[in-house]
Amino acid sequence: xxxxxxxxxxxxxxxxxxxxxxxxxxxxxxxxxxxxxxxxxxxxxxxxxxxxxxxxxxxxxxxxxxxxxxxxxxxxxxxxxxxxxxxxxxxxxxxxxxxxxxxxxxxxxxxxxxxxxxxxxxxxxxxxxxxxxxxxxxxxxxxxxxxxxxxxxxxxxxxxxxxxxxxxxxxxxxxxxx
Numbered sequence: 001x002x003x004x005x006x007x008x009x010x011x012x013x014x015x016x017x018x019x020x021x022x023x024x025x026x027x028x029x030x031x032x033x034x035x036x037x038x039x040x041x042x043x044x045x046x047x048x049x050x051x052x053x054x055x056x057x058x059x060x061x062x063x064x065x066x067x068x069x070x071x072x073x074x075x076x077x078x079x080x081x082x083x084x085x086x087x088x089x090x091x092x093x094x095x096x097x098x099x100x101x102x103x104x105x106x107x108x109x110x111x112x113x114x115x116x117x118x119x120x121x122x123x124x125x126x127x128x129x130x131x132x133x134x135x136x137x138x139x140x141x142x143x144x145x146x147x148x149x150x151x152x153x154x155x156x157x158x159x160x161x162x163x164x165x166x167x168x169x170x171x172x173x174x175x176x177x178x
Contacts, residue, residue, distance in 0.1 A: 004066045008085055011063060018050055018060035022106065025099035028085035029106025031068050035075055036107075036168045037114020042068060045113060075169045082162035093150050097141040100157050104136040107165070126171035129164035136161070 011024040022030065027046065034042055046064060050057045067085070074082050086099045111130070121127060136157060144150045 004070050006067050006070055006083055006085055008087055011067065011085055014056075014060040014063040017056035018047075018054070019057075020046065020050070020060065022046075023099065023102050024085045025087075026102040026106035027064070028067060028071070029103040029108075030110035030113075031064070031106075032071055032075075032082075032165060033107040033110025034113055035068070035072055035110075036165065036172055037111045038172065039110070039114040041113075045110075075166070078166065078170075080162070080166065081159070082165055084158060084162060086158065093144050093146050093154065094141050096154055097139070097144040097150075100154065100161065101137055101139050101141060103161065104133045107161075108133055108137060111168075121171055124171050126168045129168055132160070132164065 006028075008024050011027065015022065015024060015027060020027065030046065031042055034040070034045070042064065043061065047057065047061055050060075052058070052061075070083070073079070084103055086103065087096050089096075091099075108130070122130070144154070
């Protein structure tokens with residue numbers, strides 16, 4: 001793997017500087033979903049309406065390119081845990097819950113950009129995981145309080161997202177070979 005280590009705040013700063021409308025979690029979800037769907041046109045999706053001559057946009061594209069390559073390497077190598085771009089444990093629980101929800105929404109959007117998937121994928125464990133992502137993308141973050149059970153629930157959701165993402169990646173690869 002390369003020397004790049006993704007950092008939530010750095011990505012937040014680059015996205016904000018470029019004027020993108022997505023959060024770091026949602027942006028990473030989009031990139032990861034596109035990777036799993038074998039779509040590689042992320043610049044067309046994320047940066048299409050931006051002024052590519054703007055230095056802030058160039059910095060953002062460079063950061064996103066590093067994140068894309070890092071995530072692709074993690075998926076290919078079966079890295080566990082998969083790095084999800086989420087706020088750190090010091091962030092308020094509702095902020096972290098919102099980021100998990102945003103990540104799942106972004107993943108579904110990015111995966112959908114890959115076009116129609118084979119029916120075999122949708123009727124497999126990967127299809128069930130995608131349906132779970134849909135449920136997570138609609139969760140009510142207001143139900144998370146600042147207590148130990150909420151911390152445990154967030155930890156389990158995050159773990160589920162990276163395990164399910166790996167499953168989707170591998171099942172999509174098997175379907176590509178058919």
